[in-house]
Amino acid sequence: MTVATSSGPTPAGSRNQVSAWRLLLNNRLAAVGLVLLSLLVLVALLAPLLPLPDPDATAPAERLQPVLSQGHLLGTDQLGRDILSRLTWGSRVSMAVGFAATLVAAAIGSTIGLVSGYAGGRTDNLMMRGVDMLMAFPYILLALAIVAALGPGLMNALYAIAIVNIPFFARNVRGVTLGLSHAEFVDAARLSGKGHLSIITTEVLPNVLPVIVITMSTTAGWMILETAGLSFLGLGAQPPQADLGSMLGEGRAQLFTAPQVSIVPGVMIFLIVISLNVLGDGIRDVLDPRLRSGALLRPGPRTEVHSDRAQPANGFPSAVLNVEGLETGFVRNGHYSSAVKAVSLHLHPGECLGLIGESGSGKSVTALSIMGLVNSPPGVIRNGGIYLHGDDVHSMPDTRLISCRGSRVAYIFQDPLTTLHPMHTIGRQVEEAISAHQRLDRRALQERSVALLERVGIRDARERAKHYPHQLSGGQRQRVGIAMALANDPDVIVADEPTTALDVTVQAQILGLLKELRRERGMALLFITHDFGVVAEICDRVAVMKDGVVVETGPTQELLADPQHDYTKRLIACVPEIGRGSDFLARVRSVFDAGNKP
Amino acid sequence: MTDNAIQVRELTKTFGEGRSFLGRERHVVRAVDGISLALRSGETLAVVGESGSGKSTLARMLVGLEEPTSGEMFIAGRDAAGLRRRGPRAFGKIVQYVFQDPVASLNPRRTIQDILEVPLKLLNGYDAGRRRARMTELLDAVHMPADTLNRYPHEFSGGQAQRIAIARALAAEAQILILDEPVSALDVSVQAQVLLLLQDLKRRFGLSYLLISHDLAVVEAISDRVAVMLLGKVVEEAPVQEVFARPQNAYTRQLIASAPKLRASE
Numbered sequence: 001m002t003v004a005t006s007s008g009p010t011p012a013g014s015r016n017q018v019s020a021w022r023l024l025l026n027n028r029l030a031a032v033g034l035v036l037l038s039l040l041v042l043v044a045l046l047a048p049l050l051p052l053p054d055p056d057a058t059a060p061a062e063r064l065q066p067v068l069s070q071g072h073l074l075g076t077d078q079l080g081r082d083i084l085s086r087l088t089w090g091s092r093v094s095m096a097v098g099f100a101a102t103l104v105a106a107a108i109g110s111t112i113g114l115v116s117g118y119a120g121g122r123t124d125n126l127m128m129r130g131v132d133m134l135m136a137f138p139y140i141l142l143a144l145a146i147v148a149a150l151g152p153g154l155m156n157a158l159y160a161i162a163i164v165n166i167p168f169f170a171r172n173v174r175g176v177t178l179g180l181s182h183a184e185f186v187d188a189a190r191l192s193g194k195g196h197l198s199i200i201t202t203e204v205l206p207n208v209l210p211v212i213v214i215t216m217s218t219t220a221g222w223m224i225l226e227t228a229g230l231s232f233l234g235l236g237a238q239p240p241q242a243d244l245g246s247m248l249g250e251g252r253a254q255l256f257t258a259p260q261v262s263i264v265p266g267v268m269i270f271l272i273v274i275s276l277n278v279l280g281d282g283i284r285d286v287l288d289p290r291l292r293s294g295a296l297l298r299p300g301p302r303t304e305v306h307s308d309r310a311q312p313a314n315g316f317p318s319a320v321l322n323v324e325g326l327e328t329g330f331v332r333n334g335h336y337s338s339a340v341k342a343v344s345l346h347l348h349p350g351e352c353l354g355l356i357g358e359s360g361s362g363k364s365v366t367a368l369s370i371m372g373l374v375n376s377p378p379g380v381i382r383n384g385g386i387y388l389h390g391d392d393v394h395s396m397p398d399t400r401l402i403s404c405r406g407s408r409v410a411y412i413f414q415d416p417l418t419t420l421h422p423m424h425t426i427g428r429q430v431e432e433a434i435s436a437h438q439r440l441d442r443r444a445l446q447e448r449s450v451a452l453l454e455r456v457g458i459r460d461a462r463e464r465a466k467h468y469p470h471q472l473s474g475g476q477r478q479r480v481g482i483a484m485a486l487a488n489d490p491d492v493i494v495a496d497e498p499t500t501a502l503d504v505t506v507q508a509q510i511l512g513l514l515k516e517l518r519r520e521r522g523m524a525l526l527f528i529t530h531d532f533g534v535v536a537e538i539c540d541r542v543a544v545m546k547d548g549v550v551v552e553t554g555p556t557q558e559l560l561a562d563p564q565h566d567y568t569k570r571l572i573a574c575v576p577e578i579g580r581g582s583d584f585l586a587r588v589r590s591v592f593d594a595g596n597k598p
Numbered sequence: 599m600t601d602n603a604i605q606v607r608e609l610t611k612t613f614g615e616g617r618s619f620l621g622r623e624r625h626v627v628r629a630v631d632g633i634s635l636a637l638r639s640g641e642t643l644a645v646v647g648e649s650g651s652g653k654s655t656l657a658r659m660l661v662g663l664e665e666p667t668s669g670e671m672f673i674a675g676r677d678a679a680g681l682r683r684r685g686p687r688a689f690g691k692i693v694q695y696v697f698q699d700p701v702a703s704l705n706p707r708r709t710i711q712d713i714l715e716v717p718l719k720l721l722n723g724y725d726a727g728r729r730r731a732r733m734t735e736l737l738d739a740v741h742m743p744a745d746t747l748n749r750y751p752h753e754f755s756g757g758q759a760q761r762i763a764i765a766r767a768l769a770a771e772a773q774i775l776i777l778d779e780p781v782s783a784l785d786v787s788v789q790a791q792v793l794l795l796l797q798d799l800k801r802r803f804g805l806s807y808l809l810i811s812h813d814l815a816v817v818e819a820i821s822d823r824v825a826v827m828l829l830g831k832v833v834e835e836a837p838v839q840e841v842f843a844r845p846q847n848a849y850t851r852q853l854i855a856s857a858p859k860l861r862a863s864e
Contacts, residue, residue, distance in 0.1 A: 187663055191770075359785055503812065508855075531858065537858050560860055571787060576793075578842060579842070581818055585794055
């Protein structure tokens, strides 16, 4: 868990920002949109310089000329005006109004969102209800009403469209700001002496900017469409000024006799809007951190195993679980890098093995590799064999591997609040864990689930089974997690930092429970932690991991009393212990001084 | 009074008071319930407690991020109510805060220079040249290289980020630091180095620390006195050796007994 999230994306972060352009261009559709849009914008900008006839010059003699006629590439309209020229000038107007409306809506909407999200409370309530009122009207109707009140004209159409689109910005920005205004760095800025205005503009705004850009890029197309819509109805551009919407509206009468008069501006609107939309989607994919981290990649049912992995023979046939020469890594941008290398561990029946290491040491990846739970992509098991009762787990077919999960090897994770489903009662979740492997009727399932909850020390289990995870304390939730792991009497339980999120008194209770269960059921326990104190309490043997490699293994008390590897020595020296008092700092100082001048 | 860096009397903070929109009474939570404490200048007072005991609320009140519901606070001999009226800058000059999660406490989109400059400029009013010199000094004090300034927070590990956050707190030149679980998000070896750094800085700059922690071993290593909190109240307060040698309160005894020990059989 720690490895996949912390060591992966962080170092890549700076490169990601630099290559945002490249990422955007990698998205072929977005690149096409960008090229098309740039072309259209370029033509519109260059309109005054192009050798085009006057767009408003009428020539009744040459009216309704077809496409590709002499002197008029796209023909002429009902007043004999050159369509190509009107199209170029019209696109210029439509795009200018659309983009201007986007900017106005973004500026006003984002300001409302920022202030409302930052201030919170009554101000927030008042502003958001105002925005809700804007949203309560169908927006084209609202735009029509605004133009009706202000009078027809391009500028008024621009105002109308901008106002109608304010809510999209306000709501999106407010949501993000609300979260940020309670962020620690905002509190820190306040303590550094910054005032509210300065916090909003220099601390919050830079973090909200991607949201604003995303919203702009996804709504600009709409706004151009709405400009055209208002002009089509005669409320935007006034004759003789050309504008895509008004061209379409005027051409409507000739739809059957001279279809090119309305089709040409129609196609133009289509091209502008479609290029903006595909580009907008591309920009969103690049900027949205959730999408960038691969949240939308759907991992397969099991970790990918490299086709020509080295598979060492099972050296401990009596072990219930034996990991031999495991190497797991991640493929990012086509490059493979290993997270754990040549890790060998074995667990005898009923034994507790501690796997200890600092963040990024690869302990969680090792644990998840056992049952093929590392997400693929990007995870790959490159080498190694994992023997469960002598059978290699990664040679098993999918169905067999999946049936082993939970029934023979079960997992307990760090934060039970994220592993329990918030919308289901805990009783139902335990029942689900049982019914995944056993066919029982409803009654029996319920009885089993209550019995399990009782076993892990939840009082009034029958009543508590009807509760939801948020109604339980952290310790009780972890007990439910343990009950789910026990549901099918597994041979091995892999516990990944199961007590790290808990208070010390609760931690002591949970460790006591795990010890008891291990003795009672004879399960083997692979206990992953960063805490030597916890290891000393519960583990028979310990393996110390550093940078993806096991550096030392041994019986717990021996290893703690007489560590062999330098890294282990230093790590143990850094553990503060009750009863050492301020000697601890003196000891640490000597360790680091010794490390600094070898 | 002047010997005390912080003095609080009968401090209380309740959340959710008043009535809801429909006139129903809201559920009231007393996060901090009538606490009286004193932090003497130059000492480290640890406030120990489990999650929900109100220790973070207490810390946030002490730096003006929360307003107490009732009670008195004196910080460096000055009345906190008066300081609050004068705005956050008045607070920032005499008391600073170090957050639990160092990465979250640094704005991801600003360089370290931007972050460190703010207190130097706004709280101390230094000009550009003096700020530059001071930033180098500060980074040196927390053992970070000078090229740190042009980099962004995500380029640093948790321990390095916490050093930067400590440098920011020092930049304000306040004599009192509130340390809210400053090492609990860090790996043990990094934790030890940061504790060592905090100890050195305290001696060098004559600081007073109020350390919020749930880790008794850390507390024992660096504090002079300990206050144990349970459900918003202080249940025991004594010099550190005494608390660990002869805990008076049943809850304190339970806390000490629950802490995992390296040598289980002793």
